[in-house]
Amino acid sequence: MQRVESFITIHKDIHSVKRTSLLSVSIMLIFFLINAFFTTVAAESEPLLVKVGAYANPPKIFMNKNLKVAGFWPDLIEYIAKKENWKIKYIRGTWIGDLNRLKNNEIDVMPDVAFTENRSKLYAFSKTPVLLSWSRVYINKKNTEIKSIIDLKNKKIAALEGSVNLEGPDGFREIALKFNLNCTFLELDSYREVFKAIEENRADAGITNRNFGNKNARKFQVKMTPIIFQPISLQFAFPIDGKKTQILLKRINNRMQKLKKDENSIYYQLLKKYFEAGITEKTVAVLPGWFKTVLQIIGVILVFFILILAISRMQVRKKTYEIRIKNESLRRSTQLLSAHLLNTPVGAIFWDLNNKVVEWNPAAEAIFGYTKEEAIDKRGIELIVPEDQKELVKSILNDLISGKGSTQNINENITRDGRRIICDWYNTALRDVNGRVTGIASLVNDITRQKKTEEALKKSEDRLIRLFQALPLGIGLVKNRVLQWHNETMSRMLGYPSEELHGKNARILYPTYEEYEQAGKAINALKYGKKSIEIETRWVRKDGSVFDCNIRVALLDPEAEDRVVLVLAEDITDRKKTEKEKQKLEAQLSQAQKMEAIGVLAGGIAHDFNNLLTSIIGNADFGLMNLDKNSSVCQNFKEIREAGQRAASLTHQLLAFSRKELILPEIMNLNSVTMNLVETILRRLIGEDIELVTTYAPDPCNIKADPGQIEQVIMNLSVNARDAMPKGGKLTIETANVELDRGYFQARGKESKPGLYVMLAVTDSGIGMDRETRARIFEPFFTTKEMGRGTGLGLSTVYGIVKQNNGYIWVYSEEGKGTTFKVYLPGVKADIRDLQKGRSIKTSFTGSETILVVEDEETLRNMAERMLIGFGYKVLTARNGKKAMEILESHDNLIHMVLTDVVMPGMSGRELAEKLQSGFPETRILYM
Numbered sequence: 006m007q008r009v010e011s012f013i014t015i016h017k018d019i020h021s022v023k024r025t026s027l028l029s030v031s032i033m034l035i036f037f038l039i040n041a042f043f044t045t046v047a048a049e050s051e052p053l054l055v056k057v058g059a060y061a062n063p064p065k066i067f068m069n070k071n072l073k074v075a076g077f078w079p080d081l082i083e084y085i086a087k088k089e090n091w092k093i094k095y096i097r098g099t100w101i102g103d104l105n106r107l108k109n110n111e112i113d114v115m116p117d118v119a120f121t122e123n124r125s126k127l128y129a130f131s132k133t134p135v136l137l138s139w140s141r142v143y144i145n146k147k148n149t150e151i152k153s154i155i156d157l158k159n160k161k162i163a164a165l166e167g168s169v170n171l172e173g174p175d176g177f178r179e180i181a182l183k184f185n186l187n188c189t190f191l192e193l194d195s196y197r198e199v200f201k202a203i204e205e206n207r208a209d210a211g212i213t214n215r216n217f218g219n220k221n222a223r224k225f226q227v228k229m230t231p232i233i234f235q236p237i238s239l240q241f242a243f244p245i246d247g248k249k250t251q252i253l254l255k256r257i258n259n260r261m262q263k264l265k266k267d268e269n270s271i272y273y274q275l276l277k278k279y280f281e282a283g284i285t286e287k288t289v290a291v292l293p294g295w296f297k298t299v300l301q302i303i304g305v306i307l308v309f310f311i312l313i314l315a316i317s318r319m320q321v322r323k324k325t326y327e328i329r330i331k332n333e334s335l336r337r338s339t340q341l342l343s344a345h346l347l348n349t350p351v352g353a354i355f356w357d358l359n360n361k362v363v364e365w366n367p368a369a370e371a372i373f374g375y376t377k378e379e380a381i382d383k384r385g386i387e388l389i390v391p392e393d394q395k396e397l398v399k400s401i402l403n404d405l406i407s408g409k410g411s412t413q414n415i416n417e418n419i420t421r422d423g424r425r426i427i428c429d430w431y432n433t434a435l436r437d438v439n440g441r442v443t444g445i446a447s448l449v450n451d452i453t454r455q456k457k458t459e460e461a462l463k464k465s466e467d468r469l470i471r472l473f474q475a476l477p478l479g480i481g482l483v484k485n486r487v488l489q490w491h492n493e494t495m496s497r498m499l500g501y502p503s504e505e506l507h508g509k510n511a512r513i514l515y516p517t518y519e520e521y522e523q524a525g526k527a528i529n530a531l532k533y534g535k536k537s538i539e540i541e542t543r544w545v546r547k548d549g550s551v552f553d554c555n556i557r558v559a560l561l562d563p564e565a566e567d568r569v570v571l572v573l574a575e576d577i578t579d580r581k582k583t584e585k586e587k588q589k590l591e592a593q594l595s596q597a598q599k600m601e602a603i604g605v606l607a608g609g610i611a612h613d614f615n616n617l618l619t620s621i622i623g624n625a626d627f628g629l630m631n632l633d634k635n636s637s638v639c640q641n642f643k644e645i646r647e648a649g650q651r652a653a654s655l656t657h658q659l660l661a662f663s664r665k666e667l668i669l670p671e672i673m674n675l676n677s678v679t680m681n682l683v684e685t686i687l688r689r690l691i692g693e694d695i696e697l698v699t700t701y702a703p704d705p706c707n708i709k710a711d712p713g714q715i716e717q718v719i720m721n722l723s724v725n726a727r728d729a730m731p732k733g734g735k736l737t738i739e740t741a742n743v744e745l746d747r748g749y750f751q752a753r754g755k756e757s758k759p760g761l762y763v764m765l766a767v768t769d770s771g772i773g774m775d776r777e778t779r780a781r782i783f784e785p786f787f788t789t790k791e792m793g794r795g796t797g798l799g800l801s802t803v804y805g806i807v808k809q810n811n812g813y814i815w816v817y818s819e820e821g822k823g824t825t826f827k828v829y830l831p832g833v834k835a836d837i838r839d840l841q842k843g844r845s846i847k848t849s850f851t852g853s854e855t856i857l858v859v860e861d862e863e864t865l866r867n868m869a870e871r872m873l874i875g876f877g878y879k880v881l882t883a884r885n886g887k888k889a890m891e892i893l894e895s896h897d898n899l900i901h902m903v904l905t906d907v908v909m910p911g912m913s914g915r916e917l918a919e920k921l922q923s924g925f926p927e928t929r930i931l932y933m
Contacts, residue, residue, distance in 0.1 A: 052092040055253065057082060058103030058115040059095040061195045064220050064279040065117050065136075077279040078116035081135070082241075084271045085260045099194035101167040110244045114253055118242035119169035129250050131241040133261040137348050138239055139215040140170035140177070141371070142232035143222060145203050151210055152422050154232050158186045163199045163208035166192035170212050175235045177212050200225040215367060216280060231371040231420070231451075233350065268337050277340075280347075352449035355435075360384045360402060363444065372428070372451045374421030391419045405434045405445055415452070426453040479574035484567060486511045486525065498576055500547040516545045524556075528570065531560050541577070553578045614652070620864040622649040627871060670810075672833055675706035675740050675763050678715050683738065687723055694733035702741045706763040707833040714806045721803050722767040722826050729771030729824060739766040742832060750813075761832035762812075768825040774818040782816055803828075854901035855879040859889045859917065860933075861909045869904065869933075886912025893925055902929040 059066055059074045069075040074095045086093050096103070096112050107115045108127055119138075120130050144151050151157060162181075164171040171177055171190065181188045191208050193199055196218075199211040204226045215233070222229060241257055243250040264272035346353050352369035356362060365380040373380075373389050380388065390398050394416050401412050411433045418428045429452045435444040473480050479495035481488050488509050496503045499514070515521035520542055527540050537559035544554040555577045561569040625646035632639040683699055691697060708715075719738070726736050741764045750759070774782065783804040803826075807814045811831055818824035856878050860866035863884070870880045881900065883889035886909060893900060903921060907914040918930045 052090050053249070053252075054094060055086065055091045055114060055249070056094050056096050056112040058106060058112045059097050060100045060103050061197060062100070062117060062217060063197075065216060077136075077275050080275050081272065082114070082116060085257060088260065089256050100165050101194070104167055107242060107244055110247050113243065113247060113249045114257075115242045117239050119173060119237040120240050121169055121173045123173075124169075124242070127245060128242040129245050129247075129254055130243075131254060131261060132258045133265060134238040134240055135261065136216070136239040138237055139233050139348075139350070139367075140212055140235045140237070141215050141218050142177075142210050142212055142230045143200065143203055143218060143227045144210045144230055145206060146226050146228045148209070148228075149422070151230060152420075152424055154180070154184060154186075157181070157188060157210060157232075158184075159188070160186075160209035161189045161191055161207075163191045163193060163202040163211035165196055165199060165213070166194065169237055170214060170235055173235070173237070177234070180234060197221070200227050203227045219367065220280075229370065229376070231374055233368070233371045236348075236350070268333065268340070273340065276344075352447075352451075354385070354447045354449065356385060356445040356447065358406060358442070358444060360386055362388070369449065372420075372426070372449060373418070379421075389418045389420070391417060391425060394418070401430075401432065402445070405432055406442055408434075408442070410434060426451055427456045428452065477575075479572075481572045481574070482561065483511065483570045483572055486528075489569065495574065498546075498574065499544065514544045516543055516551050528558050531558065531570070536560075536563075544574070552576055553581050616862055616865060618649050618652050620862075620868055622646055623868040623872065625649060627868075627875075630875075670709050670711050672707060672709050673712055673715075675708055675715065675765060675830075676701045678712055679719060679738060679740060679765070682716055682719050686720070690720075691723060691727045691736060692733075695727060695730055696735045698735060698737045700737065700739040704742055706740050706742055708763050708810075708830045709833050710810045710830065714810070718803050718806050718828065719765070719767075721800065722828075725800060725826075726767055726769035726771065726824070729769050729773075731771075734770040734823075737766070737768040739768070740764065741766075743829070745829065761834065762829040763832045765828040765830070766825060768823065770823040773820045773822050773824055774816075775820050779816055779818055783814075851877045853877050853879070855881065855898065857881045857883065857889060857892060857900050857903045859883045859886065859903060859905040859909070859914070861885055861906060865906075873904075885909055886914070886917040889917060890920060893921070893928070900925070900928050902931060904931050904933055907932050 057079075059079070061067055062076075064076055066074065066076040066078050074097070079095075083093055085091075096106060098106065103112065103115055104118075106112045115128075117136075118124070118128065118130070120134070124130075142151075142154075142157070151160070162177065164177065169176060171192070177188075178190070180186075191202055193202060196213040199208075199213055200221065202208040203211045210230070211227070214237070218229060243254055261272070264270040267273075346364065346366040349366065350368055352372045353364070353366040354362060354369050355364035361382050361384055362380045365375070365377045367377075369380070370376055375383075375388065386395055386398055397414075397416055401414060404412060411431065413429075413431050415427065415429050417425050419425055429450045431448045433446045434442045435446055437443050473492045474494070476492065476494060479492065479498045481491040481495050483489060488506060488511065491503070491506060493503065496506055499506065501509075511524075512518075512521050515524065524540055524542055527538055530538055537557060539555065539557045541553070541555050543551050545551050553576070555575045557573040559571050561571045625642045628642040629639060629646070632642065679699070680701065683697065688697055723736065723738070730736070743762050743764050744760070745762050746759045783800050804814060807828055807830070813829045815827050816824065817827070856873055858866055858869045858873070858880060860869065860882075861884055866882050866884065870882050873880045881892055881896070883892055886905075889903065889905070890912075893903075903917070905914040905917055914932055918932075921928055921930055
């Protein structure tokens with residue numbers, strides 16, 4: 006009321022000033038017209054063409070009734086353009102289209118662009134913010150479901166494509182992700198299209214900026230919701246590398262700084278026209294660029310006339326000045342208050358002494374759901390106060406009216422749609438110049454979500470504490486190495502009652518001062534940027550027992566000054582034992598894999614080498630058959646054959662090592678094989694300076710294996726033992742039937758079937774082996790003997806034979822204490838007395854049948870052909886399976902047998918045999 010009275014007084018004073026200064030104004034007008042006539046400057050240099058992006062976003066940018074671009078931004082930039090002698094050309098399009106044109110330098114400036122850090126990398130922005138706006142969610146007027154942001158879950162949201170209130174920081178897409186709303190988005194070309202989509206139910210809700218929504222919501226069947234988010238600064242945007250960008254940016258920045266400093270400038274006039282009053286056809290005078298010069302001239306003339314009329318106008322001028330100051334102060338305060346009420350996110354409400362609403366800002370609309378028109382002149386107690394809160398509110402109002410300066414209270418309120426919310430109120434009594442209370446101003450925040458969050462946080466804290474107590478890890482908070490808090494697991498781990506451990510220094514946890522200091526140095530690393538550390542140390546319990554402990558340490562809050570440390574402790578005594586066992590098993594697995602890989606290599610080499618030796622030995626035999634036994638050439642062939650046989654022996658060792666040697670297993674008694682070998686060979690082989698002791702199992706040690714291979718195992722182990730006793734000693738060979746359970750194999754890192762096994766143990770009293778030698782003892786070509794005394798294949802061949810027969814071999818040795826090799830082979834429960842009876846079979850190699858030899862190796866094919874012909878057979882040859890089939894199909898007489906290699910290029914021997922069985926059933930097949 007006081008401001009209204011002041012305005013009326015000012016209005017009357019202005020009329021008196023008008024009457025007394027009519028003469029002066031008339032004279033000034035004459036001089037102005039004359040000066041304008043003579044000082045109007047001809048057109049300056051060619052105006053600068055500025056292309057401006059324009060899209061539909063009333064009231065900021067729109068097409069007026071004359072189909073011209075109008076609105077706050079066009080009026081503002083055209084004013085600046087006239088001042089700077091620019092020519093404006095509007096490039097009409099959509100919001101996202103104009104942004105792309107700006108990026109591609111197709112336009113020079115784009116108004117109404119929200120500033121974000123990401124956009125600042127794509128565009129150049131004016132320095133001074135032009136507008137500040139919020140974003141709001143709107144829904145169809147018939148929609149009663151959406152009352153809060155949670156109600157938008159799984160809904161379709163309409164939005165302006167590429168707009169900051171959708172894509173920018175704190176934009177709705179980011180909000181939807183934070184709240185896990187799972188929204189889908191309908192991206193449109195303009196905010197009008199957004200409202201149409203809501204109105205036509207093509208979208209459940211839509212988002213626009215507050216300026217557009219406040220002016221245009223009533224034109225559509227939409228209504229605002231309390232959901233407001235994302236304050237944004239709207240500015241001019243330019244191509245980041247445009248040719249005109251720097252000059253436009255500099256001139257617009259200068260103009261905007263001046264306009265915002267001047268409360269009477271066109272900027273504030275446009276704010277009032279487009280945002281503080283209804284949308285009407287208004288015109289704003291935009292002065293030409295030369296008007297500044299005219300004003301300066303008028304000022305000089307005005308000073309001249311003021312000097313002439315100084316005496317008569319003294320009182321008038323003084324009064325006019327006072328009125329202008331008062332008017333300016335009133336206008337400024339009103340404008341600032343209005344801008345504050347419109348833009349603040351806090352609900353601002355003014356009440357009279359009867360609790361009726363006098364003022365109601367947009368934030369209050371968002372909180373309570375009532376528009377300003379619906380709330381004005383309504384009593385707040387009836388409007389937003391639930392029944393059970395009315396007495397509390399009345400007592401607060403009475404306190405304020407009776408003289409209490411201000412109050413702050415938290416109480417429940419009710420919204421337009423009936424929801425109960427929790428609000429934080431700050432109320433202040435308004436007084437006139439005489440100190441009388443004339444009304445109440447209230448600031449209100451909806452803290453419902455905050456309260457729910459606090460309650461949820463408390464519940465979460467309680468659950469977290471219960472979780473910490475239940476965890477198997479010891480957890481503690483330590484400050485300056487003093488325990489501030491710990492869970493029950495920590496107490497049980499250390500054997501202390503909970504109250505006794507609290508407040509204790511960490512020194513009591515360590516068995517030695519050195520370990521305490523070492524842990525402290527590691528923890529100090531957290532001060533130098535490390536986020537967390539892990540320490541393996543030892544702790545001591547209350548009873549004095551020491552255990553291995555792994556502790557993980559991290560700063561609870563790196564930004565805080567108190568430097569509280571979070572400690573997670575775990576008793577790893579059992580785990581360390583398990584890790585040692587695991588390392589042992591891994592080493593055994595690595596050794597087995599290495600031996601397997603070398604075995605594959607050795608087998609491949611031996612296979613190819615064996616083919617060559619077959620040809621060498623066979624051809625040597627053919628040569629000996631046709632030579633005089635006393636000739637020197639015959640002696641040469643004999644030496645070739647002997648060398649080939651020695652090489653073949655080495656090949657057999659490689660094949661045995663790689664488990665690829667052709668074997669003829671049979672059931673036999675290991676006692677008999679060992680006894681026969683000892684009596685015939687071993688006693689002479691090991692020498693007289695070594696004592697040979699044998700211990701045989703009382704029962705038969707039956708196994709299924711190739712006798713030659715088993716003899717080779719015994720021989721190799723015995724020779725190895727002999728070489729380990731260069732000065733003589735004792736060699737013990739032992740056999741036994743043993744039952745091995747699953748635990749026995751698991752303890753040695755093996756998985757095998759438990760049951761009956763036959764053991765062969767060879768023990769010497771020699772020099773023994775260190776750990777490194779034991780780890781490599783079965784590697785092929787590894788030997789500790791001097792050059793020329795060993796090939797390094799003896800023990801690796803033993804290993805291959807044992808593995809080929811599904812057995813196991815272990816070595817036990819220490820330096821200076823001798824060595825024991827134990828071989829375990831699967832036992833067989835059978836009576837082998839009948840199997841041991843030998844058979845006398847008379848064999849004849851001669852014949853007259855037809856044999857087809859299929860072999861891809863030419864030398865072997867030729868040798869087989871000559872050998873079979875020598876024994877009377879008719880021989881046909883083929884270098885592969887395909888050629889063999891051609892011979893079989895074209896040959897008139899019966900081919901009695903096909904002798905074929907198994908592995909051949911193209912068609913293998915097995916594939917050839919399958920075709921022969923169906924097409925030539927009378928022909929026998931023999932693999933070689």
